[in-house]
Amino acid sequence: APESPMSSSESVKSLTELVQQPCPAIETSKDGKPQESSEPPVSESQSTTPLPLSGHSALSIQELVAVSPELDTYGITKRVKEVLTDNNLGQRLFGETILGLTQGSVSDLLARPKPWHKLSLKGREPFVRMQLWLNDPNNVEKLMDMKRMEKKAYMKRRHSSVSDSQPCEPSSVGIDYSQGASPQPQHQLKKPRVVLAPEEKEALKRAYQQKPYPSPKTIEELATQLNLKTSTVINWFHNYRSRIRRELFIEEIQAGSQSQAGSSDSPSARSSRAVHSSEGDSCDGVDTEGPPEGKQSGLEADEYSNATTKSQGGQAESAFEAGEEVPQDARSSEKTESFHLGMESLEDTDDEGRLKAPRQSSPPGSQSSGETLETMPNSATEEDASTSAASTSVLTGESSFKSKESSEKMLSVPSTSSTLAAGSQKANSIQSLFSFSEAASSKNTRDNTLRKKKAANLNNIIHRLEKAASREEPVEWEF
DNA sequence: TCCAAGTCAATATG
DNA sequence: CATATTGACTTGGA
Numbered sequence: 413a414p415e416s417p418m419s420s421s422e423s424v425k426s427l428t429e430l431v432q433q434p435c436p437a438i439e440t441s442k443d444g445k446p447q448e449s450s451e452p453p454v455s456e457s458q459s460t461t462p463l464p465l466s467g468h469s470a471l472s473i474q475e476l477v478a479v480s481p482e483l484d485t486y487g488i489t490k491r492v493k494e495v496l497t498d499n500n501l502g503q504r505l506f507g508e509t510i511l512g513l514t515q516g517s518v519s520d521l522l523a524r525p526k527p528w529h530k531l532s533l534k535g536r537e538p539f540v541r542m543q544l545w546l547n548d549p550n551n552v553e554k555l556m557d558m559k560r561m562e563k564k565a566y567m568k569r570r571h572s573s574v575s576d577s578q579p580c581e582p583s584s585v586g587i588d589y590s591q592g593a594s595p596q597p598q599h600q601l602k603k604p605r606v607v608l609a610p611e612e613k614e615a616l617k618r619a620y621q622q623k624p625y626p627s628p629k630t631i632e633e634l635a636t637q638l639n640l641k642t643s644t645v646i647n648w649f650h651n652y653r654s655r656i657r658r659e660l661f662i663e664e665i666q667a668g669s670q671s672q673a674g675s676s677d678s679p680s681a682r683s684s685r686a687v688h689s690s691e692g693d694s695c696d697g698v699d700t701e702g703p704p705e706g707k708q709s710g711l712e713a714d715e716y717s718n719a720t721t722k723s724q725g726g727q728a729e730s731a732f733e734a735g736e737e738v739p740q741d742a743r744s745s746e747k748t749e750s751f752h753l754g755m756e757s758l759e760d761t762d763d764e765g766r767l768k769a770p771r772q773s774s775p776p777g778s779q780s781s782g783e784t785l786e787t788m789p790n791s792a793t794e795e796d797a798s799t800s801a802a803s804t805s806v807l808t809g810e811s812s813f814k815s816k817e818s819s820e821k822m823l824s825v826p827s828t829s830s831t832l833a834a835g836s837q838k839a840n841s842i843q844s845l846f847s848f849s850e851a852a853s854s855k856n857t858r859d860n861t862l863r864k865k866k867a868a869n870l871n872n873i874i875h876r877l878e879k880a881a882s883r884e885e886p887v888e889w890e891f
Numbered sequence: 892t893c894c895a896a897g898t899c900a901a902t903a904t905g
Numbered sequence: 906c907a908t909a910t911t912g913a914c915t916t917g918g919a
Contacts, residue, residue, distance in 0.1 A: 502907060517898055519909055532896060605901055606912060647913055
């Protein structure tokens with residue numbers, strides 16, 4: 413049922429109201445629909461999958477999501493967080509019983525909700541559930557009950573016996589699949605869980621800045637140079653890209669208000685190769701860090717930066733440096749670009765010369781092959797004449813300063829999608845929606861630290877939105 | 892196949 | 906204990 417253009421009005425309507433976020437809480441009752449909120453009673457029809465929750469007719473959630481009006485994801489998470497903390501309810505419990513998600517996912521969702529229009533149907537589900545839960549007058553009580561029960565069960569288990577539980581309680585959730593089974597006997601095949609060293613992450617980030625979408629060849633190279641599995645590098649890029657994207661969305665949400673002005677960036681601003689990030693600047697105080705050292709090393713947040721670049725749309729572009737293959741110059745020994753993941757001298761200071769841990773490189777022990785260590789000790793490979801330098805030279809900026817990081821910054825504007833596809837006013841309206849407006853004079857507006865970044869990415873975001881809009885999403889977001 | 896979006900689940904932190 | 910982070914896996918689309 414992908415959409416049926418207006419359809420059963422009433423049922424849709426009642427459902428819609430059910431979800432409605434504004435709070436009123438008033439009536440709405442009467443629902444023509446039988447479902448409702450509570451589920452205390454019996455029936456737990458489990459639908460196909462083991463997905464718990466919200467009982468009632470299985471399919472409902474998805475249907476609800478399909479007809480749900482736009483929800484304020486940020487507002488919802490904010491309220492959920494409040495309710496949870498006020499009542500001392502944990503994310504784990506909430507996630508498992510209300511959303512059907514694990515603690516980590518809940519944490520992520522609550523901390524970084526994506527705007528409604530950027531969510532897929534699946535991604536909207538948790539928000540609809542949260543809204544439903546917020547609307548349920550007994551929500552807290554129910555969770556508290558669950559908590560109690562869980563505790564009870566736990567005590568019992570640890571205390572005496574075995575037996576099992578399942579006595580009372582409404583709701584279902586048969587959580588607990590015990591874990592009995594052997595603690596740790598056999599399988600040592602438990603993958604160790606790769607943990608990238610800070611230096612490795614740094615190197616990857618640098619590589620990302622040069623090329624957010626590395627070619628297989630490049631990936632292979634990176635993997636080799638860092639001594640990581642290819643899949644790890646691939647996964648890292650996927651994850652990093654998507655997490656950066658999310659950060660940007662966040663800013664979008666929070667900036668509900670004004671967004672600085674200025675920023676030239678007119679269409680067609682070519683990216684600047686630039687690397688510099690010098691920055692520093694003050695303004696905006698905000699911590700500004702002081703002594704990098706001291707107790708805790710800061711390592712602050714902003715982390716991700718710069719945008720994703722992808723020019724799709726017209727192929728004209730020429731994008732920017734990074735040459736991809738086909739660099740116009742730089743031929744000579746094609747070289748296939750090699751990044752020297754910087755790391756050069758840096759190090760200095762700190763660190764113990766870490767040698768990273770046991771990466772499993774080759775399963776079958778016998779490290780004969782040779783290379784084994786090497787890796788971190790400064791620089792490691794690198795070079796080879798890298799004539800191609802022309803572009804790749806970017807590596808590392810910075811350095812020479814105390815701590816590391818801060819290498820970021822470097823906005824690369826996707827250069828507005830040239831010619832917005834089909835002029836369509838829709839695009840315009842959307843654009844205007846985002847781009848600030850009034851408040852021209854504005855005075856202070858301090859705080860734009862990353863606002864810049866945001867502005868740079870705006871185009872990219874718009875581009876994507878537009879792309880998405882062109883197809884699919886028959887309804888929704890227009891005004 | 893690649894990619895993006897969602898998640899999981901092990902670990903890190905607090 | 907709880908919450909936050911993050912590499913890997915899963916799903917769904919081209």
